[in-house]
Amino acid sequence: MSTLIAPSPYPLSKFHLVIKDAAEEVVRHVQAPDALVGMEFLTNMSASAQGLYDVRLPTGQKRPLSLNLLVIAESGERKTAVHNLVAKPLYVFDESRMVRYTAEADEHEIQMGIWKAVDTGLRHQITRLTRDGKPIDEVRQELTGHAAVMPVKPRSRRIMRQNVTDRSTMDALEGDGESVAFMSDEGEVIIKGGALKQTGVLNKAWDGAQMLTLDRSNGVSVVVRNPRVTVSYMVQPKVFDALLARRGDIMRGSGHWARYLIGYPPSTQGTRFAYQLDIEWCHLPKFHARMAELLDEFGRRTDAGVTERMTLEFSVDAIARWIDLANQAESMLSPWGYLHDIKDFASKLLEIASRVAALLHVFSEQEGKISVDTLNRAIDIVEWHMHEFKRIFSPELSLPQELADAKKLENYLHLQFWSQGLNYAQKNLVLRNGPVRPASRLNAALTYMEEMNQVCFAEGRKGERYIQLNPNHFMMVGSSFNSIPGGFQLIW
Numbered sequence: 001m002s003t004l005i006a007p008s009p010y011p012l013s014k015f016h017l018v019i020k021d022a023a024e025e026v027v028r029h030v031q032a033p034d035a036l037v038g039m040e041f042l043t044n045m046s047a048s049a050q051g052l053y054d055v056r057l058p059t060g061q062k063r064p065l066s067l068n069l070l071v072i073a074e075s076g077e078r079k080t081a082v083h084n085l086v087a088k089p090l091y092v093f094d095e096s097r098m099v100r101y102t103a104e105a106d107e108h109e110i111q112m113g114i115w116k117a118v119d120t121g122l123r124h125q126i127t128r129l130t131r132d133g134k135p136i137d138e139v140r141q142e143l144t145g146h147a148a149v150m151p152v153k154p155r156s157r158r159i160m161r162q163n164v165t166d167r168s169t170m171d172a173l174e175g176d177g178e179s180v181a182f183m184s185d186e187g188e189v190i191i192k193g194g195a196l197k198q199t200g201v202l203n204k205a206w207d208g209a210q211m212l213t214l215d216r217s218n219g220v221s222v223v224v225r226n227p228r229v230t231v232s233y234m235v236q237p238k239v240f241d242a243l244l245a246r247r248g249d250i251m252r253g254s255g256h257w258a259r260y261l262i263g264y265p266p267s268t269q270g271t272r273f274a275y276q277l278d279i280e281w282c283h284l285p286k287f288h289a290r291m292a293e294l295l296d297e298f299g300r301r302t303d304a305g306v307t308e309r310m311t312l313e314f315s316v317d318a319i320a321r322w323i324d325l326a327n328q329a330e331s332m333l334s335p336w337g338y339l340h341d342i343k344d345f346a347s348k349l350l351e352i353a354s355r356v357a358a359l360l361h362v363f364s365e366q367e368g369k370i371s372v373d374t375l376n377r378a379i380d381i382v383e384w385h386m387h388e389f390k391r392i393f394s395p396e397l398s399l400p401q402e403l404a405d406a407k408k409l410e411n412y413l414h415l416q417f418w419s420q421g422l423n424y425a426q427k428n429l430v431l432r433n434g435p436v437r438p439a440s441r442l443n444a445a446l447t448y449m450e451e452m453n454q455v456c457f458a459e460g461r462k463g464e465r466y467i468q469l470n471p472n473h474f475m476m477v478g479s480s481f482n483s484i485p486g487g488f489q490l491i492w
Helices: 017-030 034-049 079-086 088-132 137-148 166-173 188-193 195-207 237-253 284-303 316-331 340-346 349-363 372-393 401-416 427-433 439-451 471-477
Strands: 053-056 062-064 068-072 179-184 211-215 221-225 228-235 260-263 310-312 424-426 455-459 465-469
Touching (some): 017 079, 034 228, 034 260, 034 372, 062 349, 088 137, 088 284, 166 195, 179 188, 188 228, 310 349, 427 439, 427 465, 439 455
Antiparallel strands (some): 424 465
């Protein structure tokens, strides 16, 4: 993966209040990257609502609310802490379903033992009657009737799946209307487990395929009808690099990654200072309550055998806005357009935005059709991910190493020195504690910064080297260090 420019802040403010307040509360208390938190909320919204709702696009196609998400973040970014906090209602739901499944499995074993004993007895009767030359019609009818009442093996109807093989991916989806989420805060589990080897199956499920089949060598067919699948995992940059090297061409060429909201937020490590220990959660419980409400409704409908989902539609104003956005996106596919090198993601852009809009509509408990305001909010969220997709996959936005290091160093010097009232930093301390090593890379970055008139150098009494910060530059750094060269702004 190329060296990258840091992204802009994640648009948490575009979520409706029940989501926004909870997400900002998690960012504030956990001090994890804002995009990591925002994407974890989207993951849980998708997993909670996809079994109950679909969305009808302005083009007339009915699509799932399911999302695919990929977070790239270093070790220590508190991925697990964020996941465990936000996904708590999913764990509670799955645990209750597993308790029920265990009881049903125990009862099934007992009933199956009885059924087998009766089955064996009837077959023995047929053997004796046949040996004695007596009619078997009556016993055969009993055997036929007995076969019809063989106890049905219960299913583990949990939503979250992690360490699955490519074969068990289909097993998890088997049946009608299954809703599952392949999600993990340690994405290597998902990658090595085999789920991503089934990109064709996952693509079709994301598209809302009515039926998928897998014919096994033993003559048994696995039939999947109307599945709903959320895919969400967090990986470290080195794991992502390895995935790119091993399967990147296949996953990009198959259109799998075009169906993702991807984020690679800057680290918050080194800035996470604690000011209080008695944390109070005021807003997250409200989001959890909405999640639990949706999951409970899904559980009731599943138990009742109801597989049909409710279909959300857009208002007249939202449809007009959607068409306008589609035309804007189309105009940006030309050779000189912003989307020309990420046409695969551009082809899914409006559909993903429609799904996000539907999720916002559901979680904010709005009635009627999806409003133009909700669609605009979704567009702003997906636009951030559009820039991320281009930032990660487009060679046009990669940076020379010294420029990328200079950006990191600029941020570090601003936070650790300028913001503390210091206009200088000892070079050895920056090398020891700063974000750029070894010394050769630090020197290259400082040379670039000197050429850009951002810093200069001085020598202390004992020969120690100091980095002098240019006040004219560092007064402006706080509002500009995350900007993208060229200042591209989508007109949406």
